[in-house]
Amino acid sequence: MPAVGAGLTPAQRRSLERLFPGEQSLFDAESMLVYGLDACRQQRLPWAVVRPACEAQLVELLRWAQAERVPIVPRARATNTVGGCVPAAGGVVVSLLSMNTILEIDDHDFVAVVEPGVITGELQRAVEARGLFYPPDPASGRMSSIGGNVATCAGGMRALKYGVTRDHVLGLRVVLPGGEIIETGGRTHKNVVGLDLTRLLVGSEGTLGVISRIILKLQPKPQATASLLAAYGTMDACLAASRAVFAAGMLPAAMEFMGRGMCRCLEQLMPPPLVPWPASTNAVLLLRLDGDPECLAASLARAQDAVTPFGPVYLELAQGREEEALWDIRRSINPASFKAGSKKLSDDVTLPRGRVLQALTRFEAIGEEAGVRVLFAGHLGDGNMHVSVMHEPGQEDAAARAKAAIQETTMALGGSLSGEHGIGLVKLAVVDKQLGAVERRLMRQIKQIFDPHGILNPGKAY
Template structure:
């Protein structure tokens, strides 16, 4: 990771010709920022290009395969596991100029977009037509649909609506070598051929470069409501969450904040919950106004037996917003809680959340690191931020030890290393603990079907 393999003079000529003006950059100063992503890892890129047309992408992938130059697809680089980091050098291909919403079709209930469209921008454009793209990753305001598809992004609405995979109907992609692959289409159901669309979703840039996505739309829910409710302990909060499902409610979102996470938020903002609160649930429902009002009553009843120490219901967007703002403050709050953090997104079977939460707390005590736990517990998906100061002797080591133990704890509970971020670079060393040799052989061979020369985002994901 100490230097990028320089491009040959022929490669430089090709790039200058195919990507005129500032569409290609090769100087270290200009490419520097393209060497990292939200994982904070860094490796220098050999070059960065910003295609505007399908033809440019095809020419690039033909050239790159012939010359065996790595190709690194890149959206807004919000990836937390290093998927955008050019560890082998190579050409970073930014989707920044492939950023058009090509179609919003209110009759077909589809939108067609280029991969560089920011997900939140699409959602805003859809809302004007009372349409709805359901996936809602936390990064929605600055991550792209191409990146969301490449990682099968999750987010808060997955409990009711599922993840990105469930909302991508078709993908147009360029294969290494330059061939065009059209997978899926604009029908809401399609069972012709193997499901290449969902094979591309979540492939972390290792198979092909996406040039167009067709996404499924739903009618925009007319109303939403939120209940925030705090309990003395995580166990009580999880028990309340069980009661919510037992009442037959399928919430849009069911979020947990653990004690450390609540304290981190309290350190940077005024919070409405009392000191006795050791865990909080943020629960949202949607539907018709009548349905939402009824669900809110049901939620209030279902969350009572576990013994809340505080609760607040919000039945208008204006009232809901400050509650969700508290949830969103977790990210900035965690940056203030310590100089460094290791973030993970482990997921366990829903019934094992208690054991996971207790185990993580024990690991934090044992390794003397503060661990913030929060997440999408409706899916068993916990975000674990291991806070530390890498400058303090052995604190980084203890944080890394804690991290490995958290991952192994969750696998031991029949969980998965990642629920929504992917494997990238940072979980690759642990992959053998989850996937056996047969599985990994199949993955490698499928990779070779798409990318025989191994140029697509090499040394990542699997």
């Protein structure tokens, strides 16, 4: 590990101490350790950590950092799984967790204005208390921040019906390297004036600017939900059932899937009756519908009619507390996965919806060939699969080979290397499997406009 503050000159350190007095800046290794990693397995000690309380401090920081050519790595809760928050090139980590005010919830405009450090789940509770709804629900949402969600264009289960984070961002305030502030979009729900800088910034993984304020679009809160779980003996039957739901004209709020290996793990973690399906289950379909309470029973019946012809070995319709018990199973797939191995290499490849069966069949075979266990579960409705290569110490090479083969299969089937997590640091080496040379050149040229000296989250994303 490098010496404390290795990359800063004494003068630079003094400048940061002036800009961020007292506990707003950290320079000792022990305190900074946690700021050098995220939910991926890589880490690097930053040169310094600063914790601005307001946009004015961000402006000063980015003016200073550009002049001094010091890398800046923005961060909030760092639930990122691909190293997006790891200061791989050193530099100053900027924690945005102190900028965590919900500035406004306007139930006439259907708009929320928030600082980037607001926790997504807290915003959701606050808007729902007023009959409003912020649909994006990344699995990390109870702990991750809106700023991080915007920087990564976070998805979630409700993306099927409601779209991902980008579809709910109306406008941004962003501090650029050098300290200039830009404002994109606004608080209208429609806006086609100029190039869409808002969506260029959403998902840019902290490489173009540091977000200081976010305007989000809200919707009326659906009054009720209802869910259906259908377990099948084969993956084939399960995916055919999912197609029948669409063919019935339904777009559920969520359409989740759990594969054979994941079912076995869940049965170990949550023995029957917690997991309600029989041992003959090899694939599970889990749907959530939302809407007017008067309608849900009929919609649930329509979904049941759609999935029944494919011979479920177990079928449950649920509302209220029983409904949440079904979703607790889905929420347990991460802890359950470790029943199949003590180490995990995970991925969030996305397939064209019609090619999921072919891909998953191949993923299982890849695991068998490599002698590791490949588990999958995820957002079947939009083809976004969370694939976990479970393995033991000593099997790291086999696991890495399996993960690479899964990515190759995904690309061969017209898929995407990431549906939600992004590229960050971890997938940068493989991003050229998906992005062409001209497209990458354009992205880097765009970055150069925003960040001419390359100080923002260097070595990430594209």
